[in-house]
Amino acid sequence: MQDEEIYNSMRILEARLTKTKEKMQKIKHKIAVYSGKGGVGKTTVAANTAAALANLGFSVGFFDADIDCPNAHKLFGIDELARFEDNKTLKPVEKNNVKFISMALVQEGNNAIIWRGPMLAKAVNDLMFYSEWGDLDFLIIDMPPGTSDIPLTVMKSFDLSGFLLVTTPQQMAINDMVRSANMVSHMNFPVIGIIDNMCGDVFGCSDEKIAKELDTKFIGHIKLSKMLREKSDKGQLCPEEFKGIAKAIKNYYNI
Ligand SMILES: Nc1ncnc2c1ncn2[C@@H]1O[C@H](COP(=O)(O)OP(=O)(O)O)[C@@H](O)[C@H]1O
Numbered sequence: 374m375q376d377e378e379i380y381n382s383m384r385i386l387e388a389r390l391t392k393t394k395e396k397m398q399k400i401k402h403k404i405a406v407y408s409g410k411g412g413v414g415k416t417t418v419a420a421n422t423a424a425a426l427a428n429l430g431f432s433v434g435f436f437d438a439d440i441d442c443p444n445a446h447k448l449f450g451i452d453e454l455a456r457f458e459d460n461k462t463l464k465p466v467e468k469n470n471v472k473f474i475s476m477a478l479v480q481e482g483n484n485a486i487i488w489r490g491p492m493l494a495k496a497v498n499d500l501m502f503y504s505e506w507g508d509l510d511f512l513i514i515d516m517p518p519g520t521s522d523i524p525l526t527v528m529k530s531f532d533l534s535g536f537l538l539v540t541t542p543q544q545m546a547i548n549d550m551v552r553s554a555n556m557v558s559h560m561n562f563p564v565i566g567i568i569d570n571m572c573g574d575v576f577g578c579s580d581e582k583i584a585k586e587l588d589t590k591f592i593g594h595i596k597l598s599k600m601l602r603e604k605s606d607k608g609q610l611c612p613e614e615f616k617g618i619a620k621a622i623k624n625y626y627n628i
């Protein structure tokens with residue numbers, strides 16, 4: 374590629390990002406649900422908390438930022454694709470009063486998406502660029518694990534308002550959650566609080582003092598629950614169990 378071509382494509386990318394940020398100004402609070410570790414329940418917390426916020430009467434959107442392994446649509450029980458209008462805007466699918474967008478809604482099937490970092494970054498930016506949210510009180514962003522490519526792109530591109538950190542009681546999960554907390558603070562974003570998932574007789578529960586050590590709030594424990602696992606597998610949300618998290622968010626923003 375010639376220098377001029379590279380320069381032009383970078384200008385297009387920058388212009389798109391500016392447009393995305395302008396569009397996202399209509400969203401009051403953009404909250405990412407995050408942990409460095411996979412499998413701790415980020416998607417479960419994000420999806421159910423989004424539905425719990427909608428139950429409190431807020432207008433809510435959900436953006437699945439897990440580009441290569443999207444699965445949040447399964448929790449919502451969504452099996453349709455999102456519609457492109459005028460080749461310009463992607464209309465979210467609405468479920469449980471939540472406007473939902475994911476890579477899974479623009480490409481069919483379970484094919485592996487095998488992309489390097491720059492492709493993933495472009496895909497997450499493009500998906501948000503085309504999404505038509507309108508005015509929202511909350512956009513919940515379901516983050517993939519890790520502290521590199523996509524989390525970094527989401528943090529740099531979308532003017533986030535705050536983070537919910539999720540861990541499970543195992544020390545390894547706590548360590549990775551602390552890593553993500555450090556990244557969030559390095560990028561100068563506030564942490565709304567920490568959620569301890571899968572707590573109970575099997576794994577024990579996380580010590581709430583971890584929140585104090587990270588200078589944030591401990592929001593609550595969610596039990597390891599057969600009912601939650603079974604309902605999730607069937608594509609049914611359990612917003613009642615996540616009402617406490619929705620209220621903590623409401624209190625955090627004084628609304
Ligand atoms: N509290 C819980 N009790 C039982 N199963 C849970 C609980 N939280 C999450 N799960 C299950 O654990 C698996 C991983 O959760 P998920 O939300 O996909 O994690 P992550 O997004 O962090 O990778 C899912 O199958 C989910 O249904």
Ligand SMILES: [Mg+2]
Nearest residue numbers: 415416439516
């Ligand atoms: Mg997930």
